[in-house]
Amino acid sequence: MQAKESEGRLDAASYINAGEMTSLFADQALIPGGWRQAVRLTIRDGRITGIETGAAPHPGDERHAVVVPAMPNLHSHAFQRAMAGLAERRHTGNDTFWSWRELMYRLALSMNPDQVRAVAAQAYIEMLEAGFSRVGEFHYLHHDVDGRPYAEIAEMANAVSAAAAHTGLGMTLLPVFYAHSAFGGKPPNEGQRRFINSVDSYAQLLDGCRRAVKPLGTGVVGVAPHSLRAVTPEELAGVVALAPNTPIHIHIAEQMREVEDCVAWSGQRPIAWLLDHAPVDERWCLVHATHMTEAETTRTAASRAVVGICPITEANLGDGVFNAPTFTAAGGRFGVGSDSNVQIGAADELRLLEYSQRLARQGRNVMAPPGGSTGRALYDQALRGGARALGAEFTGLAAGGPADIVSLNTGHAAFAGAKDDALLDAWIFNAGNGGVDCVWVNGVKQVEGGRHRARGDVSQAFFKVMKQLAA
Numbered sequence: 001m002q003a004k005e006s007e008g009r010l011d012a013a014s015y016i017n018a019g020e021m022t023s024l025f026a027d028q029a030l031i032p033g034g035w036r037q038a039v040r041l042t043i044r045d046g047r048i049t050g051i052e053t054g055a056a057p058h059p060g061d062e063r064h065a066v067v068v069p070a071m072p073n074l075h076s077h078a079f080q081r082a083m084a085g086l087a088e089r090r091h092t093g094n095d096t097f098w099s100w101r102e103l104m105y106r107l108a109l110s111m112n113p114d115q116v117r118a119v120a121a122q123a124y125i126e127m128l129e130a131g132f133s134r135v136g137e138f139h140y141l142h143h144d145v146d147g148r149p150y151a152e153i154a155e156m157a158n159a160v161s162a163a164a165a166h167t168g169l170g171m172t173l174l175p176v177f178y179a180h181s182a183f184g185g186k187p188p189n190e191g192q193r194r195f196i197n198s199v200d201s202y203a204q205l206l207d208g209c210r211r212a213v214k215p216l217g218t219g220v221v222g223v224a225p226h227s228l229r230a231v232t233p234e235e236l237a238g239v240v241a242l243a244p245n246t247p248i249h250i251h252i253a254e255q256m257r258e259v260e261d262c263v264a265w266s267g268q269r270p271i272a273w274l275l276d277h278a279p280v281d282e283r284w285c286l287v288h289a290t291h292m293t294e295a296e297t298t299r300t301a302a303s304r305a306v307v308g309i310c311p312i313t314e315a316n317l318g319d320g321v322f323n324a325p326t327f328t329a330a331g332g333r334f335g336v337g338s339d340s341n342v343q344i345g346a347a348d349e350l351r352l353l354e355y356s357q358r359l360a361r362q363g364r365n366v367m368a369p370p371g372g373s374t375g376r377a378l379y380d381q382a383l384r385g386g387a388r389a390l391g392a393e394f395t396g397l398a399a400g401g402p403a404d405i406v407s408l409n410t411g412h413a414a415f416a417g418a419k420d421d422a423l424l425d426a427w428i429f430n431a432g433n434g435g436v437d438c439v440w441v442n443g444v445k446q447v448e449g450g451r452h453r454a455r456g457d458v459s460q461a462f463f464k465v466m467k468q469l470a471a
């Protein structure tokens, strides 16, 4: 594996802008105080070292029309990119999340580490081209096809980390603890054999994950008890205790069957159970939280946990609609995730988040404050919530902060005549991924003209793997 690992890792200079100074000049920039004109940013060692507003451009500055902070993607299963668009054929009876899961298990059981690396790299360049700068990789495909751990227990974590290194995407790796098929500690089923660990083997895996992200420089490792159905209360406590100061992510209340099974097991709904039995605070990210009562919604907001909303996947899987107005009115924090990666777009996730609310409530501009821009409200909240959930710094475009930046493709017709918050409205509600021009992560430009620098090679490898998987 040595050769493959080094092939997948860039030297530090190409992953973090090290040593040399870069300077950007933007006609408009969204900085922590709001929109400013004529903004000059200087960048060194992956960070913004200086920011001037109302500035004059210097010779040698790279010129852009509009720059904004890049968006965190707080929830992904990279390997599922290999089934995007391939589970849209109706089977017998009613297709549901659970019948989709059978197809997903078949894919999960067939992939080797090289294939996972190639598929993850494709997903990651698509994330970067969509304006995302960091992914929360909720990583549960751990073991060999027969369910036995690889000689290196973190072999698959090495594969996804190598994909992050190769593409330059920031990564918060969230190795998943998975032990049971249903509430009450039911034994795992055959289709889950590559996911399973004891708390002891999970601790080893966690160490392996910490080694895996080291070469990324800015990598973060958290923990991820898969869901309340996959862990017992004792295991949940054991896993949380392994990582006292890191992000803790869990899938919760995504499907009504899960809610009903939880009530049958404990007498409580999943969110109520979790809030009563686990130390939920701002380290936590509750992924989906689709099915909550009003009381659960306000309690979740008060816990300061971030909710990870994945609007495209939730629509694709028929999960339901998150109660965003009640949650945000109670001060709740959220970010967005591309989850199954069936379609990847920062603007697309935010647009569907708003549109699902409009459809459910027969109203418009549901997520905006009175008199405010919907795009700006969605963007600001998802930036902050996403960074918090991923254990990443959030400073916006400010001196001392990470140089994770998107420039908008203002040549796109969506932006004609737009300025300030209307630029975000135009990106989110009209341009989609076509609104992205360049993306910098840690001060390194990974995307230019909407295209990732390694798109050719990565796509070629992805096509090859898709052919193998279809064979």
Ligand SMILES: [Zn+2]
Pocket (backbone or CB within 6 Å): 075, 077, 138, 251, 287, 339, 340
């Ligand atoms: Zn998920």
